[in-house]
Amino acid sequence: MFKTVVTKPFDDQKPGTSGLRKKVPEFQQENYVENFIQSVFDSLEGFKGKTLVIGGDGRYYNREVVQIAAKMAAANGFGRVLVGKGGILSTPAASNVIRKHKAFGGLILSASHNPGGPTEDFGIKYNIGNGGPAPEKITEAIFARSKTITQYMIADAPDFDIDAIGSQKLGAMDVEVIDPVTDYAELMETLFDFDAIRALIKSGFTLRFDSMHAVTGPYGKEILERRLGAPEGTCINFVPLEDFGGHHPDPNLVYAKDLYDLLMSSDGPDFGAASDGDGDRNLIIGKGIFITPSDSLAMLAANAHLAPGYKSGLAGIARSMPTSGAADRVAEKLNIGMYETPTGWKFFGNLLDAGMATICGEESSGTGSNHVREKDGLWAVLLWLNILAVRKLSVMQIAHEHWATYGRNYYSRHDYEGVDTSGANKLMDDLRARLPALPGTSVQGLKITHADDFAYHDPVDKSVSEHQGIRILFEGGSRVVFRLSGTGTSGATIRLYIERYEPDPKRHDLETQAALADLVRAAHELADIKGHTGRDKPSVIT
Incomplete structure (x- = not known):
């Protein structure tokens, strides 16, 4: 046999x-x-x-x-x-x-x-x-x-x-x-107030969920349309296809541009979301406003107590190092633990198992909680809907209230995909060698306060993970981060993360790339991106 x-x-x-x-x-x-x-x-x-x-x-x-x-x-x-x-x-x-x-x-x-x-x-x-x-x-x-x-x-x-x-x-x-679908749908019903979400939808609230011809199609149809009563047509591209319909099933503003354009239109729905190939990532867009994954993590954590599964509060929040510090300010106000880990959901497992964290997130469109041990795209969508149902505010109103309370972290990721591997490695090696000399110097008028190669010391099992990304921090709470991605299949992908903290509410409506322009110039000068890769523009901006 x-x-x-x-x-x-x-x-x-x-x-x-x-x-x-x-x-x-x-x-x-x-x-x-x-x-x-x-x-x-x-x-x-x-x-x-x-x-x-x-x-x-x-x-x-x-x-x-x-x-x-x-x-x-x-x-x-x-x-x-x-x-x-x-x-x-x-x-x-x-x-x-x-x-x-x-x-x-x-x-x-x-x-x-x-x-x-x-x-x-x-x-x-x-x-x-x-x-x-x-x-x-x-x-x-x-x-x-x-x-x-x-x-x-x-x-x-x-x-x-x-x-x-x-x-x-x-x-x-x-x-x-x-x-x-069955086991998963039953779990979601224990976490969220489905009655409140049904009432929200029945009141005329409109939404659109794009599964990108990937795995969450059957889950979206069952939960959003059948169990929560959203009208047929709420879920689009819901039939899983072996080639995802020839599309790239990555829920960002490049590959889900049609959804973004719909939500930015005058007659678009109140809420839009998308998920990726295997259902662990999410894209959240309100009418007239895109919520970055980093902001989404912070806003979900700040409002999670409104959902039945989290009404007793959070034990802590964990985020990957490249994710913006927006959630850190929520943790500080809630007086709970905040943990910064390397990229990769596996690093959250020990914190969740030890009861040290309840909600976790990554800037690459991944958020989740202790209900499973993976990030969970549809979970994030349902938590957003639960919050909207209870607060009776729009996504835009929730975002602006959050920024007024905590300040805004302008944030973006620039990906340089399919770069020659040797050139990408040399960029990282050359920059790493310069780190000790950077603090106290200035670039593009920005003073560097700290520079390191991030190493994670797991507080649970005491393991150490080194070389997890290069961080360069500036006065005022801004920073740039360089990291090589481990999720591609050909060449190398250099990820550049740019973040500016802005506490002044009068400056919370700037265009993101404009708000980050001097930091982008600083990053290019520090790493000589064009010299190492031949690229003067990223492949994808998210």
């Missing part, structure tokens, strides 16, 4: 911040998927007879890898596999399934916000029993094993019916195909 297959290692199976991501043709190489999954299993202990969750965002090659993963789980001794119907599970829903059903862990098949299709991106990541991404000690063990692997085990069995809800057998292992 089971067979052992002799194989040879690949030298490029190092997981990044969100698992292993490559182009589909690379995953389609003989034994490539099998080698990585076996390396995962070989790096774990104590899973015999336990439950494994498998699901993905529905992108090209998802269904095939679900079958491979299930057969390998059977051969390696798992007792049960839970699979989303059609191989579909949003990343936050998969985290919830792992937690609710007390699974040993899960394999999530996704490349998140990256494009899909026969020549585009695919990904595999392992989540542990708390529902969160594997910590670095496990991903490092997986990579080490992938470099020495000589064989893998797989069931010699026909494919199971991935589209039939119910129990099946794969050898001695149970396979249970589940509705991908």
Whole structure:
């Protein structure tokens, strides 16, 4: 029933911040998927007879890898596999399934916000029993094993019916195909006041939710239209497609421009939102106003007590280092803990498990809470709707009241995508070498007060993560941050984060890029971006 297959290692199976991501043709190489999954299993202990969750965002090659993963789980001794119907599970829903059903862990098949299709991106990541991404000690063990692997085990069995809800057998292992939405929708009903949101919608409040032909389509239709009563047509692009309809499923102002334009129009809806490929990111736009992910985190944290699931208050807030300091001021006013971590949701897991943080966020459109151990796009949308229903104010009114109370952090990210890797590395190395000499100097009329290469000391497990991004801070609370992204599949992406703190309410209506222009010039001068990359403009501004 089971067979052992002799194989040879690949030298490029190092997981990044969100698992292993490559182009589909690379995953389609003989034994490539099998080698990585076996390396995962070989790096774990104590899973015999336990439950494994498998699901993905529905992108090209998802269904095939679900079958491979299930057969390998059977051969390696798992007792049960839970699979989303059609191989579909949003990343936050998969985290919830792992937690609710007390699974040993899960394999999530996704490349998140990256494009899909026969020549585009695919990904595999392992989540542990708390529902969160594997910590670095496990991903490092997986990579080490992938470099020495000589064989893998797989069931010699026909494919199971991935589209039939119910129990099946794969050898001695149970396979249970589940509705991908049900458990997640039930969890949302425990967190939010669905009656208040229904009343808001019934009163004439209008909204639009764009799933970008990705995984949250079925979730949006079930929760927003069926359970909350939003009219049909509220959810758009709701059918998950293997190539996301040929679009880039990244909910930002570049790839969701149609939604932005609609919300900026005179006859647009009151509220607009979008989610990404695997459902863990979100875009929030009110009528006439875009809410940056950094501001969204701060505003959600400041108002979370209005939702039933958070009425007792927050234990703390955590944000990734590149995320703006807007949430820090909320934490200070609430007198709760504030934690600054490296980029990557796995760094929030210890804080959430230890009860030190309740709400977490990243500037790259990710927010979430202790309800799961992943960021959660639709959760953020529902919390916004709950807040709007209770406060009976517009998104714009909430934003302006928030800035008047806490000050405004003007914030933007400039991405230089597909840059030559050697040039990107040299930019970072050259800048890193200059850090000790920068404090006390000025650039573009801005005085530098601090410069470092961010290192994170985990307060729970005492682990240390170094070289997590270069920070240069200026007088008055402004800063620029340089970081190489770990989520792409080709070349290098340099991310430049620019932030200016403005306490004066009279200056809270400036155009963002204009407010940041001198900081952008300073960043270019400090890092010599054009000299290292040949680029004088970013690929994407968000």
